[in-house]
Amino acid sequence: xxxxxxxKDVVLVxxxxxxxxxxxxxxxxxxxxxxxERGGWRDTPTDFAPTFIQDELRYxxxxxxxxxxxxxxxxxxxxxxxxALPMRQLGSFLPAxxxxxxxxxxxxxxxxxxxxxxLARSHNIQRYGKLPDExxxxxxxGVTYDELEPFYDQFEYLCGIxxxxxxxxxxKKAGGNPFEGPRSRAYPNPPLDxxxxxxxxxxxxxxxxxxxxxxxxxxxxxxYTNPLGVQLGQCTYCGFCEKYACGNYSKSSAQxxxxxxxxxxxxxxxxxxxxxxKVLLDSTGxxxxxxxxxxxxxxxxxxxxxxxxxxxxxxxxVHLMLLSGIGKxxxxxxxxxxxxxxxxxxxxxxxxxxxxxxxxxxFVDAHAERAGAD
Amino acid sequence: MSSSGLxxxxxxxxxxxxxxxxxxxxxxxxxxxxxxxxxxxxSPSSADAPVPVEPGPYEFFTPDxxxxxxxxxxxxxxxxxxxxxxxxxxxxxxxxxxxxxxYGRAERWYMLGPWRPGTATQGYQSRMTPAQLxxxxxxxxxxxxxxxxxxVFAQLSADQQDKVLTDLEHGKIELANVSGKAxxxxxxxxxxxxxxxxxxxxxxxxMVGWKLIGFPGARxxxxxxxxxxxxxxxxxxxxxxxxxxxxxxx
Numbered sequence: 156x157x158x159x160x161x162x163k164d165v166v167l168v169x170x171x172x173x174x175x176x177x178x179x180x181x182x183x184x185x186x187x188x189x190x191x192e193r194g195g196w197r198d199t200p201t202d203f204a205p206t207f208i209q210d211e212l213r214y215x216x217x218x219x220x221x222x223x224x225x226x227x228x229x230x231x232x233x234x235x236x237x238x239a240l241p242m243r244q245l246g247s248f249l250p251a252x253x254x255x256x257x258x259x260x261x262x263x264x265x266x267x268x269x270x271x272x273x274l275a276r277s278h279n280i281q282r283y284g285k286l287p288d289e290x291x292x293x294x295x296x297g298v299t300y301d302e303l304e305p306f307y308d309q310f311e312y313l314c315g316i317x318x319x320x321x322x323x324x325x326x327k328k329a330g331g332n333p334f335e336g337p338r339s340r341a342y343p344n345p346p347l348d349x350x351x352x353x354x355x356x357x358x359x360x361x362x363x364x365x366x367x368x369x370x371x372x373x374x375x376x377x378x379y380t381n382p383l384g385v386q387l388g389q390c391t392y393c394g395f396c397e398k399y400a401c402g403n404y405s406k407s408s409a410q411x412x413x414x415x416x417x418x419x420x421x422x423x424x425x426x427x428x429x430x431x432x433k434v435l436l437d438s439t440g441x442x443x444x445x446x447x448x449x450x451x452x453x454x455x456x457x458x459x460x461x462x463x464x465x466x467x468x469x470x471x472x473v474h475l476m477l478l479s480g481i482g483k484x485x486x487x488x489x490x491x492x493x494x495x496x497x498x499x500x501x502x503x504x505x506x507x508x509x510x511x512x513x514x515x516x517x518f519v520d521a522h523a524e525r526a527g528a529d
Numbered sequence: 530m531s532s533s534g535l536x537x538x539x540x541x542x543x544x545x546x547x548x549x550x551x552x553x554x555x556x557x558x559x560x561x562x563x564x565x566x567x568x569x570x571x572s573p574s575s576a577d578a579p580v581p582v583e584p585g586p587y588e589f590f591t592p593d594x595x596x597x598x599x600x601x602x603x604x605x606x607x608x609x610x611x612x613x614x615x616x617x618x619x620x621x622x623x624x625x626x627x628x629x630x631x632y633g634r635a636e637r638w639y640m641l642g643p644w645r646p647g648t649a650t651q652g653y654q655s656r657m658t659p660a661q662l663x664x665x666x667x668x669x670x671x672x673x674x675x676x677x678x679x680x681v682f683a684q685l686s687a688d689q690q691d692k693v694l695t696d697l698e699h700g701k702i703e704l705a706n707v708s709g710k711a712x713x714x715x716x717x718x719x720x721x722x723x724x725x726x727x728x729x730x731x732x733x734x735x736m737v738g739w740k741l742i743g744f745p746g747a748r749x750x751x752x753x754x755x756x757x758x759x760x761x762x763x764x765x766x767x768x769x770x771x772x773x774x775x776x777x778x779x
Contacts, residue, residue, distance in 0.1 A: 196563065198571055205771050207578050209747035212726035217632060224639035233650050240647045240654060244638045351758040393752040403749075418569050428562040450562035514759050518744055519751040 157447055157455035163189045163424075166446050166460040168431045168475065169467030171256020175409035176313075177464055179383070179417045187422050189458065190466075191448050193227075193430035194253030197400075203259070205402030209395045220260045220400060222252040229470075235487065248500060249398070251466060256425065257468065258408045262397030262522035263373030265316045265407075267307045269529070270300035270336040290490070292497050300336040308339050311371075313455045314407035315379035315387050318342035318371035332368045334529040344376045347390065347524040359528035365437050366529040372523030373407040383416045396522035405521075426450075434463055434479040438496060473498060581770060582626045582731030589628040589660065590621070595666045596683035598624060604690050605720045613737045615724050623723030623732030624663075633660035657707070659715060667713035670697070697727035728768045739766040745773075 164323070165181050167174040170192035181188050213219050222228075222245075230239035251257035258328070272276040273296045280286065286293070311318075320341045321331025328341075346369035350358070357367035374390040381387070382511055390405040406413050417423055428451035435445045435457065445459035465472040473495045485496035563570075572630050598621045608614035615621075627633055635658035647654040659666065671681040674693065682693060696702045697713040723732030725739070727747060733739065739746050746766035754762060765772065 182595050189661070196565065196570055198569070201571065201575050202577050204578070206576070209749070210579060210727050210769060212722055213579060213729050216722055216726070218637065223637040226638040227637075231651070233648065237648060237651075240643070240645055240651045241639050243640065243653045244635075246652060292553060300595050348755045350755055354758060389752075391752055392755055393749055393751060398624055415569060418565065419567060421567050424564060424566040426562060426564050454561060481594075514761055515758070516754065516762060518748075519754050519757075 157457040158314065159457045159459070161244050162445075162459040162461075163187050165189065165462040165464065166463045167456055168434075168446065168463065169193070169256065169471065170409075170425060170427075171251065171466065172258040173418060174464070175413040176310075177466060178423055179413050180425045181462075182417065182420045185422070186462075189424045189460070191265070191429045191431050191446065191458070192254055192427045194427075195427050196220075197254045198414075199400070199402065199404060203400035203402045205393075208402040209250050209393060209397055210415065214395075215398045216258075220253070220398070221245055227252075228276075230460050240447065247288045250470070254425070256412075259400040259410060259506060260398050261373070261406075261408075264523040264525075265311065265314065265318075265371045265373045267336060268300065268303075269334060271290060271521060272296075273299050273303075276490045279297060281517075282387070292490075293415065304336065304339060304381035312340075313383070313412050314373050315343050315375055316371050316373055316380055316407070317344040317347050317369075317376035317411075319346045319369050320354075321366075321368055321441045325500075330368060332527070332529055333366050342371065344379055347372055347376045347521055348392075350392070350516065350524060351516060351520055351525065353524065353526035355513075355515075357528075358473060360526065360528045367526045367528045370519060370523055370525040372525075374401075374521040374523055375405045381412055383413065385412050385415050387411055388418065390521050390524075392519050392521055394518045394520040394522075396518070396520075420467075429456075432478070434465075435459075436479065436481070440480065458528055470498065497528050564660055568743055579729055579769065581729045582623070582636055582672045584619075584622065584731075587621075589625045589633070590663075593671065594663070594667050595621060595625075595683070597671060597681070598663075600683040600685075600690060601694065601716060602720045602723075604687065604694055606724050607687075610672055613735075616722050617734070618724050619734040620723035620732045621720070622729055622735045623726075624719055626662040626731045627719060627723075628663060633663075634658055635660075655711065659719075661713060662707065665707045666704065666709065669707050670702070670709065670712075673702060683695050706751060729770055736766040736768060736772070 164186035165188040167190040168369055169177055170190040174190050178188050178190055187259065208214070220422050224241075224243060224245060228242050230241050233237040241288070247348060249257075251260070253259075276286075276293045276295050278294070298487055319331040320328045320335050320338050321335045322328065322337045323341060324339065325337045327333050336343040349369060360367040374396065375387045376390065378389050379387045387407065388403070388404045393403070395401075396406060400406075401411070409431055418425070429448050431446045431448045432455070433447040434443050435447055436442065437444050443460075443463040445457060449455050466476060467475070476482055476494050483492035485492040590598060599616050602620045602624075603614035606618075606619050606620070607617035631637065638653075638658075640656070640658070642654060645654065655662070670693070673684070675681055682690060685693065693702070694713065697709040700708075700710040704708045719746035723730070725742075726733060728734060728736060736746060742764060745762070747769045748764070748767055766774070
């Protein structure tokens with residue numbers, strides 16, 4: 156039987172990027188906020204120090220920073236008529252755990268959607284005619300680029316994103332992406348210095364009539380102090396970004412942009428090694444009243460709260476909603492329900508190019524330091 | 530913060546002590562749930578530094594297994610005119626320590642039911658840990674070869690060994706209770722890991738893997754080299770532990 160704890164104004168489920176941002180906003184608004192994180196506390200000097208973080212075996216191949224399937228995993232199948240089986244070891248899909256979530260081991264590419272991306276259905280129908288299959292589940296997002304622009308801007312300044320604007324308040328800017336939506340401000344930091352391989356790509360793209368630009372990167376091109384007063388250091392191009400955490404405070408994460416401020420607030424509490432099992436609902440089933448969670452010792456606790464915000468990875472949020480009886484589960488056979496609908500994992504195709512006669516030095520790198528072309 | 534927060538902490542601490550004393554001999558201890566408020570919870574001297582693998586005799590592989598491994602990795606990455614091979618880079622030693630550790634025991638993997646063969650796209654569905662896979666597969670391969678021509682893998686010529694490895698890779702050798710292809714795939718992957726990963730893990734001796742491909746290793750700051758487009762750099766490799774001659778003599 157779960158023991159009941161004193162009420163909080165807000166419970167945040169999971170403590171990565173989303174919860175750190177919301178935690179900071181809601182504590183600023185004067186609310187008493189509790190974040191529940193299934194993994195442990197992690198900070199730069201203890202867990203990502205530059206004296207040992209450049210370890211390919213430990214972090215890339217042995218998955219030190221990701222969730223351990225032995226603790227928590229999922230089952231999967233590739234088609235409806237197959238039997239789902241457990242994911243026993245991590246492969247391409249690398250779920251995060253712990254304070255900061257996947258935001259500590261991302262590569263730092265910080266894209267805005269193009270205005271047309273928000274209109275995934277109507278834009279494409281308008282441009283290319285009717286959909287090839289009537290049953291395609293593609294939809295417009297329901298929010299527009301213009302509505303989100305102020306928040307993109309806020310996030311980019313929080314993070315100190317390095318990049319080159321291509322469209323500043325409707326004015327096209329040389330060197331940036333001419334197809335991007337209008338920005339209210341330039342990037343807070345100039346683009347990273349370009350290494351050789353992306354330089355070759357950019358030149359080839361330009362020669363072919365494209366409009367290459369330096370990709371927006373969450374790696375600092377210069378020392379930066381964000382609007383919260385948190386300082387980040389200049390990226391050293393050490394090449395250990397994605398699947399690693401930055402030892403140099405050069406890659407934006409909850410740890411490097413928000414936590415030094417949020418953690419010191421008296422109206423914020425973080426509990427680690429506490430996993431939320433269920434969102435508790437009132438008798439109408441329409442209003443959340445709190446959460447049920449289990450701690451590392453196996454004790455179950457009921458935490459009442461006025462606001463319950465699911466801040467975990469989309470997959471885990473959906474899982475929690477299904478376990479809590481929230482919404483109508485997606486049924487792919489009947490094509491009904493919304494919870495779990497359209498969940499998709501990223502698909503990226505790639506081509507490798509080898510130069511026998513050039514020194515590309517790909518070890519000199521920040522993983523988001525790339526050239527792109529739309 | 531309300532006073533209930535304090536009693537909550539006290540409760541948690543009491544719970545943790547109880548759990549710890551009940552499980553004194555069990556390893557590893559689970560982390561305990563913690564509560565943080567009003568502070569950055571950093572403590573000095575707590576860095577999660579890796580434990581370097583020290584040289585020494587085999588601790589996991591039996592002499593027969595070690596003979597197989599040394600012969601097999603010598604074919605996967607041979608000692609030739611490009612430089613030292615996997616055996617010279619201490620890859621067998623790396624593999625031995627990997628088998629003894631968390632990887633060999635599949636500590637991070639989900640290793641409970643349901644057990645079904647699965648499709649090719651459903652990933653690893655074997656009950657065997659990597660250590661068990663090595664143990665079963667090496668014996669099964671040597672038994673298979675002995676039955677066929679009276680010699681174990683390590684006694685074959687290089688060409689014959691290449692043929693056996695190629696057949697394993699393509700699933701052409703049927704072994705008892707273990708997949709030869711699954712073993713080959715893991716052995717090749719682990720050999721590559723041992724040849725190119727930081728020497729702190731016991732392989733890549735003298736950083737020969739990094740010297741071969743011109744990788745300068747676990748360096749921290751490449752800012753001076755970002756604009757050295759298409760220039761030969763010749764930076765000597767550095768391990769997480771530095772490199773010989775790096776530190777002044779004490």
